[in-house]
Amino acid sequence: MKSRNIFEWRACIKTAGLALLLTTASVSPAFAEFAGAGLHSSIAPAGDEQNRPIQQNPMKKEKRVAVIIDDFGNGQGGTEEMLSMPIKLTVAIMPFLPTTRSDAELAHKKGYDVIVHMPMEPKQGNPKWLGPGAITANMSDEEVRRKVEEAIDNVPYAIGMNNHMGSKITGDERIMAIVLKVCRERGLFFVDSKTNYHSVVGKLAVNMGMPPVANHIFLDDLHTTSHISKQMKLVEDFAREHDNCVTIGHVGTQGKKTAEVLRSSAADMQGRVTFVGISDLVRDIWGWQPSPILPSNNN
Numbered sequence: 276m277k278s279r280n281i282f283e284w285r286a287c288i289k290t291a292g293l294a295l296l297l298t299t300a301s302v303s304p305a306f307a308e309f310a311g312a313g314l315h316s317s318i319a320p321a322g323d324e325q326n327r328p329i330q331q332n333p334m335k336k337e338k339r340v341a342v343i344i345d346d347f348g349n350g351q352g353g354t355e356e357m358l359s360m361p362i363k364l365t366v367a368i369m370p371f372l373p374t375t376r377s378d379a380e381l382a383h384k385k386g387y388d389v390i391v392h393m394p395m396e397p398k399q400g401n402p403k404w405l406g407p408g409a410i411t412a413n414m415s416d417e418e419v420r421r422k423v424e425e426a427i428d429n430v431p432y433a434i435g436m437n438n439h440m441g442s443k444i445t446g447d448e449r450i451m452a453i454v455l456k457v458c459r460e461r462g463l464f465f466v467d468s469k470t471n472y473h474s475v476v477g478k479l480a481v482n483m484g485m486p487p488v489a490n491h492i493f494l495d496d497l498h499t500t501s502h503i504s505k506q507m508k509l510v511e512d513f514a515r516e517h518d519n520c521v522t523i524g525h526v527g528t529q530g531k532k533t534a535e536v537l538r539s540s541a542a543d544m545q546g547r548v549t550f551v552g553i554s555d556l557v558r559d560i561w562g563w564q565p566s567p568i569l570p571s572n573n574n
């Protein structure tokens with residue numbers, strides 16, 4: 276029984292008139308599901324990982340890490356540092372914000388994956404904090420469809436989507452079925468950020484022939500360097516155990532700190548893991564080939 280209460284709320288990121296509230300957890304519910312084991316099964320032992328020899332055996336299966344950075348589009352803390360990161364990132368950009376377009380263009384130019392960071396109503400918190408273009412539970416099917424289409428059109432180069440907040444909406448089958456359908460029509464996959472333990476997204480995605488890709492570990496739910504470093508070690512352990520790991524960090528009040536730790540941890544992890552875009556995982560693991568039935572006009 277999934278009874279662990281590992282969620283915590285944090286109010287964060289107040290900039291330029293936009294306040295965002297994020298639901299996050301140190302280790303996402305997906306972690307337990309994915310591992311098929313207890314949450315502690317992958318936690319790093321106290322050994323000295325840094326002294327481990329770099330694996331050079333080409334026969335050894337590559338361990339891949341996809342780092343998604345959320346909340347771009349509003350010039351928040353760490354934006355510049357993230358967009359110059361020397362590893363492949365996946366940049367999740369909110370629609371209809373001042374730097375939505377410029378962030379997407381720069382990220383694309385750098386060779387990062389761009390995805391739409393779709394604002395969705397949470398179980399708690401004021402929907403007004405979501406930012407523009409959000410999906411709320413009271414919307415009709417047509418309204419939900421229009422919101423998703425408009426968001427995709429607003430973020431150039433988007434190849435996928437994940438949810439911003441959304442603990443309420445990702446548990447709503449009616450709404451998520453529409454979201455996934457529109458994504459599929461436009462050739463986008465959907466990454467479940469796992470802000471809701473009881474998300475229906477994975478199940479729906481499988482039923483709809485889409486990759487059930489989800490976040491495994493949140494990087495910066497606590498805003499300390501030591502916590503973020505610890506999470507990066509968890510990411511490596513998870514990847515070593517399961518061959519891949521999807522992790523989510525944020526730009527925002529802690530953004531510079533997250534970027535700093537990510538940069539140094541990534542340098543340390545080079546040779547043991549490969550940093551890839553989320554598109555590399557959905558293509559290689561689930562054989563995802565975008566087959567839009569509608570032309571995409573977003574780039």
Ligand SMILES: [Zn+2]
Nearest residue numbers: 345346439440
């Ligand atoms: Zn977000």
